[in-house]
Amino acid sequence: MYPPFIQPDDLLMLEKMSNTIRFLCADMVQSANSGHPGAPMGLADIACILSLHINVNPKDPDWINRDRLVFSGGHASALVYSLLHLWGFDLDLEDLKSFRKFGSKTPGHPEFGHTEGVEITTGPLGQGVANAVGFAMGAKYAQKILGKEVINHKVYCFCGDGDLQEGISYEASSIAGHHKLDNLIVIYDSNAITIEGGLDVAMSEDVSQRFIAQGWKVLKCNGHDFVSINNAFIDAKKSDKPTIIIANTRIAKNAIGLEGSHKSHGSPLGEEIIKVSKKALGFDENATFAISSDVKIRFLNVLERGELAQKIWSDELTEDIKAKICDLKNPHFANISYPDFSSSVSLATRVSNGKILNAISQALEGFIGGSADLAPSNNTHLEGEGDFPNGKNLHFGIREHAMGAINNALANYGLFLPFCATFFVFSDYMSASIRVASIMKARLFYIFTHDSIGVGEDGATHQPIEQLTHLRAIPNLCVFRPADAYENIACWQIALKANGPSAFILSRQNLPVLNPIVEAKVAKGGYILRDTPSAKITLLASGSEVHIALEGAKKLEEEGIRTRVVSVPCYDLLISQDKEYISSLFGDTKVLAIEASRGIEWYIFADDVLGMEGFGSSAKGDELFKHYGFSPENIIIRAKALLGYS
Structure with missing residues (x-):
């Protein structure tokens, strides 16, 4: 009945650990007088069991074979920060007490690069589901170039009803099922509550059938039963498909008077409810941000387990693999041999860009990417490189929403310089992911072709007018619109070294090839x-x-x-x-x-x-x-x- 690492005697301690998480989250939101206590409290039992499975090393957050954990619902940030603190990341109790305050390490929604242990800025709902797919795809391609004995981690993603209602989750899940990403485990916090009330006011589909149709393994568990949750994790880790665990939970679990209520989603519980709830569960009603020593020791097992796992992993690496990982993390741009366009009288910048992409790809093993079913028009096919997962060419299908978010994760994976492509007018579909990439200063590249009324006969719906102004208004994003093939080269030389994302806006029609231009200009x-x-x-x-x-x-x-x-x-x-x-x-x-x-x-x-x-x-x-x-x-x-x- 009980898996080896959960015995009946463990259940009381697991309950204490979960309630510690719940009250940390409630205290954080109450102290800030702002935030979302419901989802973190509902997910506390699952987060507690995840702590038995996840493989990370808080002393080396960038270890390349660590498990990735994505919170698609950024409103569960109190849970994120509680776990990172308990697991031993660089986040102390004072940081938890500064939740949502100016200059703190604990902003309202988790931000990559701002808080140690946060893998990616998810932002709008649904983005994190696609991010998780991107991490899983990154791991698969890393396995191809480094070996399965070097890269064998899992990708975990917490999502909720809102994430699955956003269309981006459909697109990303379809890609994951198509590629049989067996390293991906999504935990669906199915609490049937949204801001406006019960889920049934806007959603009635059978989520399990949706994911089965997309080629996923579907598991179900009671989200407040430790054995049920643990069994689901064990089964998911054995799956030969991407897996979604549908966990039936109660929002604001153990918050007396507000458990199961949509009112607990986005407002503090109130000091009296927190006190009454703490007292009912045997906690000191007057103590805030309390973590008992026995609970702290149990959670720090994550750190001890991760340190040991990384040491064993590191000891088994060959010198060749170490060198390859180093090269992937620190690409040598000087090795790129850019094309010679001196014999060309006129050339569309989408065409010159295709030749440049191939030159970069030949020099940089971690340069990968693809198009939203437009590679022949975008000129983004990498010649002789094969298709994912055995090659560099990614085929996203007509899924711009997911493509953008997947590339954010590929950029954050730690080994790759990814690009993605579509017609410029369809960049509108990618606005959310481009904005998030710019917030993170992610190193990735957008190839947007058919850049103006020069598109021609397709007409107003396909001719970008306002998109340039929009992208130029986004901070941290470099938008390049080269006049010819040589400016295109110089733009790439700058973009590759940029500390943030770059967008290339390229012509469909031929343009005169001007004189070579130096990068400095x-x-x-x-x-x-x-x-x-x-x-x-x-x-x-x-x-x-x-x-x-x-x-x-x-x-x-x-x-x-x-x-x-x-x-x-x-x-x-x-x-x-x-x-x-x-x-x-x-x-x-x-x-x-x-x-x-x-x-x-x-x-x-x-x-x-x-x-x-x-x-x-x-x-x-x-x-x-x-x-x-x-x-x-x-x-x-x-x-x-x-x-x-x-």
Whole structure:
């Protein structure tokens, strides 16, 4: 009846451990007078049993073969912090007492890089489910290049009703089932409660049948019965499929008067309820943040077990494997042999980018990625590299939501530099994951092609207008829109070394290949591409509009109007430059910005912006450029008007 490591005599101690977690969480929320006590208290019994299974070393949180633990519901942060403290991570009781306070290690929702032991910033509901799939995929590819004896850890994910209602969880679960990710274990906190009340106000599907249909193993347990929970974990670890454990729980378990109530989800329980509940369970009603010595010792078994496991693992590593892990963690960018585009007269930046991706891939073993079923159009296929899990090419299917979040986890796995790709207009589907990646400063790359009205006949629904402005507004994200193949190389040289994510916005149509450009110029975001003495006007442009600006400048010069052209492959880098550099670009000239998008951000530099005032139309790309004014002739008209010429 009882597995070897749970005997009947252990149950009282497990109960004490679980209630200790519950009251730590309740005290944290009460002290902050803000937060979510219900889910942490409902999950405490499961978290207690997870402590018997999880394989981490709090003294070395970056150990590459550690189990990964993802909390998809970030509102359970009090539980996250309680566990990290009890397991021995760098989080003391004072940190728990500072929950949700400014400058603390315990913010309202867990943040990667801010709190030791937090594997990823999950943010919006559902993201964590896809993150967990990403970690599991990362482990599978790590097994391929390092060996199953080196990488054999599990990925655990706690999720709730809200996570499974968000569409991203459908997409990610489908990918996990397709790839038979047997290293993934999702614990579904099925408490049938949401903020508005009972789950039945908005959801009535059979979750188990959904996951069975997607190729998962489905287990069920009583989320407050230690033996039932433990048996589920044991069975899940033996599975040859991804596994979801549907754990029936009571929200705010053991909170007298509020157990099972939606009112416990997002508000403190109140001091009186906490006191009464503590007293009823044999705890000191007047003591807060209390952890008895016997409970502390039991939880610290996680640290002792993890230290031993890592030592055994490390002792068995060969020198070759150690060197390979080191190289994956510290890629050698100097080894990249970038393509030569000198023989090309014109080339779409999506095409030059494809050649660059392959050059990077050949030099860096950890450079992996794929597209949302658009690799032939995005030019993202890595030649000769095979398909995941035996190769570098990831096929996400038409699942942009999941693709973005999966890449966040691949970036955080610790061995990879991942990229993902789709048409630029569909980056809207990825907004949440891009934002979270930027908060984390995750090192990953977005390839967004078909970047403007140049898409052509597909029409307004497929022509990005506002997306550039949106992405440029996101802090920590470098958005590159190269004018040609050589700017594309320079952008990649910068992006690979960046401390955060980068997005490449690339053309469908061919663009003239200009002269090679040094990385240092692009590193400032913008540079003078065409200069002339005593310039009266500066034409500022990015991407496919740069060559149009050059043509316009030539015609303006023919009319005696001295014109400078500034190429801006990265707006985000340009706005970070000092006033002296900005002045060196524009001086006392009038500035006309030219970009086939909304472009309102250019007013920080420009006196006038030639951009899109509305959505596009269905026609050939070159016809649309002329129709909407992106032509040398219209540039002359706008420039003269700006200068006050008739």
